[in-house]
Amino acid sequence: MALGIDPLRSNVMHRPPRPPGERILNIRRLMAITRAQWAVCLATASTVLLAEHAWRAARSRLGHAPDTGTAN
Numbered sequence: 001m002a003l004g005i006d007p008l009r010s011n012v013m014h015r016p017p018r019p020p021g022e023r024i025l026n027i028r029r030l031m032a033i034t035r036a037q038w039a040v041c042l043a044t045a046s047t048v049l050l051a052e053h054a055w056r057a058a059r060s061r062l063g064h065a066p067d068t069g070t071a072n
Contacts, residue, residue, distance in 0.1 A: 018024075025033075
């Protein structure tokens with residue numbers, strides 16, 4: 001997938017090139033990319049929800065009115 005991710009192979013320069021019709025991204029790699037994408041998506045969404053919850057809790061402890069989500 002990338003230089004930093006693929007395992008090190010000592011014979012890479014001695015192997016013949018891939019056939020012209022062979023796909024670069026096969027189903028196994030596409031599934032790995034999809035899993036990584038979903039992991040990043042879930043981690044981001046969880047972080048945003050946790051930060052929003054912490055923000056609202058901090059505001060209520062300080063005595064601020066609840067945020068209604070509308071601009072004044």
